[in-house]
Amino acid sequence: MNRYINNPIISRKDIPDISPDLIDVTSVFNPGAVKFYDRYLLMLRVQNRGRESFMLVAIGRDRIHFKVENRIVHFEGMDHIKETIYHCYDPRITYLEGMYYIMFAMDMDSGCRLGLAKTNDFQTFKFLGIVSEDDNRNGVLFPEKIKGRYARLDRPNRIQLEGGPVSGNAICLSFSDDLMQWDYAGTVISGRFHYWDERVGAGPPPIKTEAGWIQIYHGIAEHFGSSSIYQAGVLLLDLENPLNVIGRSRYNILEPRELYELTGQVPNVVFPSGAIVEEVDANGFARKDSRVNIYYGAADTCVGLAVTTIDELIRSAMTS
Ligand code: BMA
DSSP states (O other): OEEOTTOOSBOGGGSOOBTTTBSSOOEEEEEEEEEETTEEEEEEEEEOTTOOEEEEEEEESSSSOEEEEEEEOOEETGGGOOSOEEEEEEEEEEEETTEEEEEEEEEETTEEEEEEEEESSSSSEEEEEEOSOSSEEEEEEOSSOBTTBEEEEEEESSEEOTTSOEEOOEEEEEEESSSSSOEEEEEEEEOOTTSTTSEEEEOSOOEEETTEEEEEEEEEEOOTTSOOEEEEEEEEEOSSOTTSEEEEOSSOSBOSOSHHHHSSSSSSBEEEEEEEESOBOTTSOBOTTOEEEEEEEETTTEEEEEEEEHHHHHHHHTTO
16 A cells, blocks of 8 residues: 555644634544545544544545544434443444445443444434444444345454354454344454454445455554554455455555654554545446555554555455
8 A cells, every 4th residue: 555645644733623622632543434425525533632532524625635624523312322422433434325324433331332323414413323232343334235134344342252262353244134233144354363463353344346345454463561553454255245255465555654653642553444445337346446545543643545456455355
């Protein structure tokens, strides 16, 4: 992947003061991304100096230059939840059946859960509910139904392996008829102990190609006594059955190298959570030579853009 030369594309100085919640903010990172009519749109996680989290929308006329809106995203209906919600973060935006769905992590006393909201204008957002069991993160919806059902990837922090121990180290697949109740279908990949992706989590929404679903994911290499290294890699999954892994990158495709990735609030982090494919055919397949813009959080401090092509992602996935 090629980093945009003037990265980071968004940093704390681009966030307007929105009194009383956001004044002289600390950081902005891990955005959801989508093409919204002829605009590029990001949903940002912004943290203030109280280390409280807020989501903001940023609009770009092109894929590089964004203007952050002067308004905090409010999820209508979320106030019906009686338990305290400490943070909402890591939004992934999926365009599905004419609506934009946002899946995000919610830190609560009962654990980290997945929340789901929808919008069609990015002005008002309807909170649909909590859609995971306790302790789940990195949830992302597929952009279309698979065999008649909605599909999502997620990363349970605890799963009961059949006849085995409880684990929390896998990207899993679930299906649903209504987007609210989800049936676990199986594990897509598990972390590779000792290598770049010891722990894993899905990144941006899956990208449909003739060769299969491209799934960018993050892998974490653990370092005891030091900070873990967050990197990005890529999977190619069967279109009809995403549990069937066609390819998985042996090497990471993006790792912390630049200063803004190596140092910051949490050092050594690249965390891709949004991808915008430029060219898609009439059936929704990304074209092989299409450019892909990947938006990622760097060091939990700012937002970077890295660019590649569909073809390049598929070739990277076929290296295992
Ligand atoms: C993960 C999430 C991400 C964050 C990353 C690195 O667990 O909390 O939002 O970017 O850690 O701190």
